[in-house]
Amino acid sequence: MENQYIRLVKVLRYTVLICTIMLLVCAGAIVVMSSEKQNLTDSGSLQNNIQHLLQAMKPGDKLPDSFWDMPMELDDFKGKKSKFKFGDMKGRIIIFDFWSTTCKSCIENIPHMEQIQGKYPDDLAIILVNSKRNKDTPGRINATMKRYKEQYKYDIGLFTILDDTLLTTLFPHNAIPSTAWINREGIYMGNTMSNEVNERNIESVLKTGKSDMAVTQVYRNYENHNDVPPLRDTVGESFISEFTKFTPYYLPNYPNIVHKNGNSLFQIVNSTFAHFLYHTYQKEVADLFWTDYVFDPDMQDVKYKLLNSLDNNNIFNYELYVQDSLSQTQAYQYLRDAFSKFFKLNVERRKGNISVYQVSYNRNFDQIKTKGEMPIVQPYPGLDPEYYRNMPVSSLLNNLFFYIDKPIVFDFNDNPSIDIMLPIDFAKRSIPERLSFLEEHGIQLTPVYMDREYVLISRLK
Incomplete structure (x- = not known):
């Protein structure tokens, strides 16, 4: 009888133990589920889950x-x-x-x-x-x-x-x-x-639902901007010297010559027209600014390329591949020849008495002096109104050459910050209308003749 009782107690104890374990497991599951539910209400936890x-x-x-x-x-x-x-x-x-x-x-x-x-x-x-x-x-x-x-x-x-x-x-x-x-x-x-x-x-x-935007997810040369493979297959090629349009897969690199296996590769990738002009004609443009350039009357499209570096249609690649050793002097000569043929331009440095706009500020200038807010510069001609907020007036003056027909001369030391917006149709207005708008906002552009050095950009004959 005693043995049966002892056995019964043992069975009961075992049953209670099993039930307790099961209850703990269930309770633990409920706690975990509750915790997970709580986590799922938090966006960060949800992201991780x-x-x-x-x-x-x-x-x-x-x-x-x-x-x-x-x-x-x-x-x-x-x-x-x-x-x-x-x-x-x-x-x-x-x-x-x-x-x-x-x-x-x-x-x-x-x-x-x-x-x-x-x-x-x-x-x-x-x-x-x-x-x-x-x-x-x-x-x-x-x-x-x-x-x-x-x-x-x-x-x-x-x-x-x-x-x-x-x-x-x-x-x-x-x-x-x-x-x-x-x-x-x-x-x-x-x-x-x-x-x-x-x-x-x-x-x-x-x-x-669409746009012609340049779409780039991952840049292939992010770690090393100059680590750009040939943009064109060089198999079977002994010489390549060509300009191509913007490619969305690479960040801009610097003029770079790579010698490998007896071959030479010279590249300038995803650079603006102005950047190419500077590197191609270094002697002609040395110490001069955009505002010192003189264009043939029919060269408005080139001026647009110079200014609007945010338009990917105005961004280009140059690649030179030679099955031989190549010096930097040779590379730049090939670049110069290719630039002239691709853009059909002639670039010269000259000195003489030319017509320019002399910049001065009239009494209306006070109305565009900056209020000191967060700086903004949005030079998107033809896309959005151009907006300069708490920016040096030189930022505007350097870009004005796109809209006017003569070089601009101004004192870089007199460079107060301004707030001004050029309307989206500014480029469609006549030259007198543009000058009148600037005058109303305190910026006076007076045509005068000056002896000075300048860069003449003309169509290749």
């Missing part, structure tokens, strides 16, 4: 439905956080602008982004994104923003996502500033440089 389910997007891909259902935590740079879903932006053009505290140009471009957002409040959503890989701490971000506020009285109006891993994975890039575009149908259009965020491209995307 499911980003492995989402792969890097390619231009033309449609964002999956799961993307729109995910929460998004936005920071207002003042410590306030707000939670939304990505789906709250659905139906708009969405631009994710990637930035970091170490990227000065990223931060100084934010006022332009704010202006663009203000022009399209219902059709556009611009969200700043600070990637976790930047290793920006809250203290570093606060210190950076405090510096801009103290210096320029500037508070960022756009919202940012901090410690991002999801968007950095979805829209890959290896250089900033970089902007990821999603059209109103939820199709990823690609990553671009920030200068592509302008009214022309936004209007195109709104109307057609």
Whole structure:
């Protein structure tokens, strides 16, 4: 009897133990599930939990439905956080602008982004994104923003996502500033440089869902700008000397000669017309500025190329491949010959008595003296109004040569900062109308004759 009782007690104890273990396991599962549920309400945790389910997007891909259902935590740079879903932006053009505290140009471009957002409040959503890989701490971000506020009285109006891993994975890039575009149908259009965020491209995307923007996700020479392979297959070739159009896969490099296996490769990649002009005709343009150039009357298209370096149609590559050893002098001579043939231009340095515009400032100039806000310069002729805020007047004067018919002469030492906007139709106005607009804003351009050196650019006969 006693043995049966002892056996019964042992069985009961064993049963209780098993039940206790099962209860603990169930309770643990409930705690884990509760914890996971709690984590899924936080956008950062959600990114870490499911980003492995989402792969890097390619231009033309449609964002999956799961993307729109995910929460998004936005920071207002003042410590306030707000939670939304990505789906709250659905139906708009969405631009994710990637930035970091170490990227000065990223931060100084934010006022332009704010202006663009203000022009399209219902059709556009611009969200700043600070990637976790930047290793920006809250203290570093606060210190950076405090510096801009103290210096320029500037508070960022756009919202940012901090410690991002999801968007950095979805829209890959290896250089900033970089902007990821999603059209109103939820199709990823690609990553671009920030200068592509302008009214022309936004209007195109709104109307057609497409644009001719230069799309680049990952630059192949990011670690070493001069590490650019031949842009054209050299197999079977003994000599190549040619200009080509912009290629979106490489950051600009510097004039560079590489000798390998008895061959020579000389490249200038993704450089502006003005940069090529400088390197091709170094003796002719030495110590002179754009404002010292004189153009044939029918050369307005060349002046546009000189000014509008933000238009990828005005960015070019030069490549020289020779199955022999090549000196720098030889390389530049080949460059000169190719430049002359490709652009059909003749460039000469001259000295003489020529007509120029002498710059002076009248009593209206006070109205454009800067109020000291965050600097902005937007020289996008024909795309957006040109806007100069808290910029030296020389920034404007150097670019004015595109709009007028003579070189400009001004005192670089008299260089106050200004706030001025040139209307989008400024280039379509007549020369007298342009001069009148400038005069009304305090900048007087008086035609005079001066003895001076200048660069004459003419059509190749």
